[in-house]
Amino acid sequence: MYGTAQKRDNSSRVVGLIAVGVSFGLVALGTAFGVGTRIVQELTETEVVIIEEQVELEEEPPPPPPVDVDLPPPPPQVVLPEFTFDVPPPPNAIQQVEQVQQPVQRPPAPPPRPAVTIVSRPEAGRRATLPDYPAAARRAQEEGTTSLEMCVDANGRVTDIKIVGSSGSDRLDDAALRHWQRNRFTPAKNSNGEDVAICGHVLENVWSLENAR
Numbered sequence: 001m002y003g004t005a006q007k008r009d010n011s012s013r014v015v016g017l018i019a020v021g022v023s024f025g026l027v028a029l030g031t032a033f034g035v036g037t038r039i040v041q042e043l044t045e046t047e048v049v050i051i052e053e054q055v056e057l058e059e060e061p062p063p064p065p066p067v068d069v070d071l072p073p074p075p076p077q078v079v080l081p082e083f084t085f086d087v088p089p090p091p092n093a094i095q096q097v098e099q100v101q102q103p104v105q106r107p108p109a110p111p112p113r114p115a116v117t118i119v120s121r122p123e124a125g126r127r128a129t130l131p132d133y134p135a136a137a138r139r140a141q142e143e144g145t146t147s148l149e150m151c152v153d154a155n156g157r158v159t160d161i162k163i164v165g166s167s168g169s170d171r172l173d174d175a176a177l178r179h180w181q182r183n184r185f186t187p188a189k190n191s192n193g194e195d196v197a198i199c200g201h202v203l204e205n206v207w208s209l210e211n212a213r
Helices: 002-045 091-101 135-139 170-182
Strands: 118-120 144-152 158-165 188-190 198-207
Touching (some): 135 170, 144 170, 158 170, 158 198, 170 198
Antiparallel strands (some): 118 188, 144 158
């Protein structure tokens, strides 16, 4: 009986201790939660104010006003007068002037020569004959006039000859050119009676079947 009662007293004591511990724990929790809730409420109700500080920019000071400096006036311009000095010319210059002043003697011009004119034109010599009529031109009944321009020297020889007017037949023109190129003429004469050479003398060779040889 005593053992059973002692066991009951121990159990009751343990239960009481547990109950006391639980009570203290609940009180501690309640206290902790209460304080925490109060701190959270105080933090929530606190207004956060951010103060922005405006930075003032310092303006640069204005430049100083220009200082008026009194400059001295410019010096006056000095105009020098023009001086003319009588300098005698060098001796060479005097000699040159004297040489230029001397008159230049020129030989007299020769007297003009009297005008000389052509008084006669070249003429065919006594032995000059008419050119032979080409046989082919005669058979073809070709006629016409061949005009020739020539140069004749003072001896009567033909130095140049060309056709300036065609008869219309190459055979007749060639025959007249060859014939008169070999012929001899009486040379032209001037007003002094001298034989002279002349160019531009024109001769006409008439080709006619009636006079054909």
